[in-house]
Amino acid sequence: MYKTLISFTVTLVLVSGQTWADDAALRTKAENAGLKPIPLAYQRVNDNALSQEKLELGWMLFFDPRISASGLISCNTCHNLSTGGDDNLPTSVGHGWQKGPRNAPTVLNSVFNSAQFWDGRAPDLKEQAKGPVQAGVEMANDSVSVVKTLNSMPEYVERFEQAFPGQADPVTFDNMAKAIEVFEVTLVTPNGPFDQWLRGNDDALTDAQKAGLELFVDKGCTACHSGVNVGGQGYFPFGLIKKPGADILPPDDKGRFEVTKTVSDEYVFRAAPLRNVSLTAPYFHSGQVWDLQQAVSVMALSQLGVELSDEQAGLIADFLRSLEGEQPHIGYPVLPVETAATPRPRF
Amino acid sequence: MYKTLISFTVTLVLVSGQTWADDAALRTKAENAGLKPIPLAYQRVNDNALSQEKLELGWMLFFDPRISASGLISCNTCHNLSTGGDDNLPTSVGHGWQKGPRNAPTVLNSVFNSAQFWDGRAPDLKEQAKGPVQAGVEMANDSVSVVKTLNSMPEYVERFEQAFPGQADPVTFDNMAKAIEVFEVTLVTPNGPFDQWLRGNDDALTDAQKAGLELFVDKGCTACHSGVNVGGQGYFPFGLIKKPGADILPPDDKGRFEVTKTVSDEYVFRAAPLRNVSLTAPYFHSGQVWDLQQAVSVMALSQLGVELSDEQAGLIADFLRSLEGEQPHIGYPVLPVETAATPRPRF
Numbered sequence: 028m029y030k031t032l033i034s035f036t037v038t039l040v041l042v043s044g045q046t047w048a049d050d051a052a053l054r055t056k057a058e059n060a061g062l063k064p065i066p067l068a069y070q071r072v073n074d075n076a077l078s079q080e081k082l083e084l085g086w087m088l089f090f091d092p093r094i095s096a097s098g099l100i101s102c103n104t105c106h107n108l109s110t111g112g113d114d115n116l117p118t119s120v121g122h123g124w125q126k127g128p129r130n131a132p133t134v135l136n137s138v139f140n141s142a143q144f145w146d147g148r149a150p151d152l153k154e155q156a157k158g159p160v161q162a163g164v165e166m167a168n169d170s171v172s173v174v175k176t177l178n179s180m181p182e183y184v185e186r187f188e189q190a191f192p193g194q195a196d197p198v199t200f201d202n203m204a205k206a207i208e209v210f211e212v213t214l215v216t217p218n219g220p221f222d223q224w225l226r227g228n229d230d231a232l233t234d235a236q237k238a239g240l241e242l243f244v245d246k247g248c249t250a251c252h253s254g255v256n257v258g259g260q261g262y263f264p265f266g267l268i269k270k271p272g273a274d275i276l277p278p279d280d281k282g283r284f285e286v287t288k289t290v291s292d293e294y295v296f297r298a299a300p301l302r303n304v305s306l307t308a309p310y311f312h313s314g315q316v317w318d319l320q321q322a323v324s325v326m327a328l329s330q331l332g333v334e335l336s337d338e339q340a341g342l343i344a345d346f347l348r349s350l351e352g353e354q355p356h357i358g359y360p361v362l363p364v365e366t367a368a369t370p371r372p373r374f
Numbered sequence: 375m376y377k378t379l380i381s382f383t384v385t386l387v388l389v390s391g392q393t394w395a396d397d398a399a400l401r402t403k404a405e406n407a408g409l410k411p412i413p414l415a416y417q418r419v420n421d422n423a424l425s426q427e428k429l430e431l432g433w434m435l436f437f438d439p440r441i442s443a444s445g446l447i448s449c450n451t452c453h454n455l456s457t458g459g460d461d462n463l464p465t466s467v468g469h470g471w472q473k474g475p476r477n478a479p480t481v482l483n484s485v486f487n488s489a490q491f492w493d494g495r496a497p498d499l500k501e502q503a504k505g506p507v508q509a510g511v512e513m514a515n516d517s518v519s520v521v522k523t524l525n526s527m528p529e530y531v532e533r534f535e536q537a538f539p540g541q542a543d544p545v546t547f548d549n550m551a552k553a554i555e556v557f558e559v560t561l562v563t564p565n566g567p568f569d570q571w572l573r574g575n576d577d578a579l580t581d582a583q584k585a586g587l588e589l590f591v592d593k594g595c596t597a598c599h600s601g602v603n604v605g606g607q608g609y610f611p612f613g614l615i616k617k618p619g620a621d622i623l624p625p626d627d628k629g630r631f632e633v634t635k636t637v638s639d640e641y642v643f644r645a646a647p648l649r650n651v652s653l654t655a656p657y658f659h660s661g662q663v664w665d666l667q668q669a670v671s672v673m674a675l676s677q678l679g680v681e682l683s684d685e686q687a688g689l690i691a692d693f694l695r696s697l698e699g700e701q702p703h704i705g706y707p708v709l710p711v712e713t714a715a716t717p718r719p720r721f
Contacts, residue, residue: 108706109708114445114446115712116445116721126721317714357706358703359455365462
């Protein structure tokens with residue numbers, strides 16, 4: 028009789044396991060670990076003020092393949108807004124079908140990163156935007172040719188004049204980048220389940236996700252992955268405790284060392300922002316891990332020296348899926364037509 | 375005194391040359407030559423009925439790069455709705471940066487063509503849609519892999535079920551093509567200046583455009599370029615009177631002969647539809663002519679044996695610019711995320 032009662036109680040706990048004991052305490056723990064919702068209003072603090080004219084121009088430029096040498100590759104090719112703001116490839120494919128050295132990070136919420144690129148070599152999005160346009164393995168173009176292309180189309184000239192009023196010669200490579208930055212600043216994904224839960228809606232996360240969140244904080248993941256973007260803030264050696272295999276951490280990519288030339292920056296990367304991470308497989312700068320749970324296990328072992336059980340890694344992956352927010356629904360621009368003065372595609 | 379008067383009169387005629395003598399007569403002439411406005415309501419007569427579910431599904435598929443082997447190339451890559459429904463390249467670039475054999479035709483108004491491709495080898499858009507997906511130089515995929523990809527994403531499975539109700543296994547390669555066809559049927563560009571003028575608005579064309587239209591009819595261009603799409607209806611030998619150079623008409627591309635294996639079809643191509651032709655340089659199946667006026671001159675000489683003056687060719691080109699219609703303003707879809715069952719990109 029006693030045994031039966033215990034058995035009954037256990038069953039009851041399992042069934043009623045749908046209710047997390049104390050959401051408020053977990054919320055405090057998450058907040059103390061630096062986790063924050065995506066703000067519903069935010070301001071980009073730099074010298075590039077937002078305007079409707081810049082936003083529209085940047086939207087057009089983001090989708091315009093003619094800023095690449097071939098006339099085939101746009102920002103959206105690798106940062107595809109249909110598919111989580113990235114290309115879902117291990118490393119991107121660019122001019123001449125060359126494969127880039129690193130996985131394309133998502134453009135979504137990139138405004139909340141402290142710096143851009145895996146090695147943080149661009150301080151902000153307008154600096155970032157200039158990189159791929161000129162990179163030989165990406166768009167393979169040069170600033171002079173880009174400006175010539177933009178100047179060849181009267182509608183673009185007019186839009187640059189409106190977006191950068193009072194400038195004698197507004198069609199510049201820098202202004203192109205500024206316009207793209209303003210568009211990208213709008214590419215945020217608020218109101219995901221985790222944001223709703225942080226704001227007080229206990230039902231927005233499943234119990235598995237809450238358990239995953241607790242593990243995420245308790246195991247120390249938030250040491251690197253915190254803030255609005257759940258990462259994207261600081262630089263850390265990949266393989267701090269235990270170096271992953273050469274497939275995941277190829278020896279010839281020394282990360283931030285390429286920027287600072289400082290030995291202590293060898294294999295140092297910007298902590299990946301984890302917003303929408305469930306939409307942006309494959310993972311890591313090498314793009315060699317396709318499964319989110321596996322990526323969690325790799326990180327726990329390499330960065331924290333923690334061997335997670337499959338269940339634990341699965342719970343953390345469940346939590347990470349709650350970082351998927353409302354995707355931007357935007358229009359597809361109709362772009363100005365080339366003229367006789369437009370540089371011909373080189374491919 | 376008499377001489378002075380004449381001189382004055384001539385000047386007057388030139389200045390008042392803004393007014394075309396008889397729009398009604400020219401309109402009758404154009405209509406008799408088979409030119410028609412893009413209808414504001416039309417019905418696609420085949421076995422693929424339109425529905426909102428099919429339209430949305432087709433819209434998503436049209437933009438989805440994951441129906442290509444690499445995960446990088448969508449229908450929109452070569453038929454870019456930002457840039458006149460084509461890619462503005464001489465010939466398209468596909469899988470592995472391979473160059474295709476022919477210039478990508480615009481998808482805009484393609485519903486009004488009697489058949490698809492330069493050689494008309496697909497009777498309709500749903501047949502056309504299957505070609506590039508499987509072509510080794512384009513998307514380099516196969517139907518089995520495409521269906522596996524689509525079946526791997528629950529949202530797609532659900533959308534196929536809704537778009538093709540009552541079918542036991544609706545996620546098929548044929549249904550994919552049908553959905554894409556329904557989306558493409560909506561990609562029309564009505565109300566261009568020529569359409570407005572045909573419907574009675576005398577002011578919709580400039581006098582130069584009216585003069586160009588008159589030449590277009592009088593010189594015989596409408597023998598091949600008529601109907602709603604100002605072409606796209608019949609098959610004609612390129613170089614009927616005088617073969618253009620091998621740069622424009624490469625000897626190894628025998629056109630419709632590849633379809634029919636009939637000697638009389640050597641170098642026969644479907645007459646290019648001229649709607650939005652000012653947006654779709656470079657020209658001809660070889661994509662070797664960038665200037666519209668030059669393309670007009672080449673055609674007049676090769677097809678009609680007519681050597682146009684620069685002024686005449688310029689007037690006809692002016693008329694052709696009036697075939698630019700209202701471009702479709704559409705949204706950019708947010709696509710379903712891959713799962714563990716989605717075939718990995720092969721590239």
